[in-house]
Amino acid sequence: MKVILVKDVEGWGTLGDIIDVKPGFARNYLIPKGFAYPATEGYVKHVQDILNQKARKLEKQKQEAEKIAQQIDGLELDIPRPVGPTGKMYGSVSSADIVEAIKEKTGLEIDKKKIMLRNPIRDLGAYNITIRLHPEVSAKIKINIIPEEQ
Structure with a gap:
């Protein structure tokens, strides 16, 4: 049959x-x-x-993802975090923190699941992050974790 x-x-x-x-x-x-x-x-x-x-x-959905990718591809974000007297960062930077920083800078709402971050970032410095907006569309951003000013 x-x-x-x-x-x-x-x-x-x-x-x-x-x-x-x-x-x-x-x-x-x-x-x-x-x-x-x-x-x-x-x-x-x-x-x-x-x-x-x-x-x-x-x-x-692919066309919408391509529009967003054009807006955020190559974006550079500074994320301040409190540090201790030894220069060690308190806490970490997670996908939700990156989403919040993107929203503040561009006004775009991105789902935190689309940020390809294996583990939360626990050290100061510069990091390249991939954002997969669609199975065929992704964007790369650079984030700088900097010490928070007192």
Whole structure:
């Protein structure tokens, strides 16, 4: 029996794939769970429409990410932090601190999950940070962690 997948099914395929499965598997599992429809002309056209909408949405998101990347690529930020008498920084600089600094300087709101920072920064100095705005679009910024003036 031929069915068209409307969701990704591990080991079988992804959205829009037309696969050939045993009739019992299709009737008892795939179709009742909403993973697939019978591969009739109407359902194939319906799934193609869904794929086209998804592609347009992804393209729009990519264009928006490219606009933001143009605005912040090469941006240099100074983030002041309190330091002790030995010159050691109190606390650390996290993704949320970087997002706040970008918002103060440019007015753009960026999700902190998009900042590629493995561990919080715990030392003074200059750091190059990558911001992945979209799977295909990223920007690089430079942050300077400086001592806070008393």
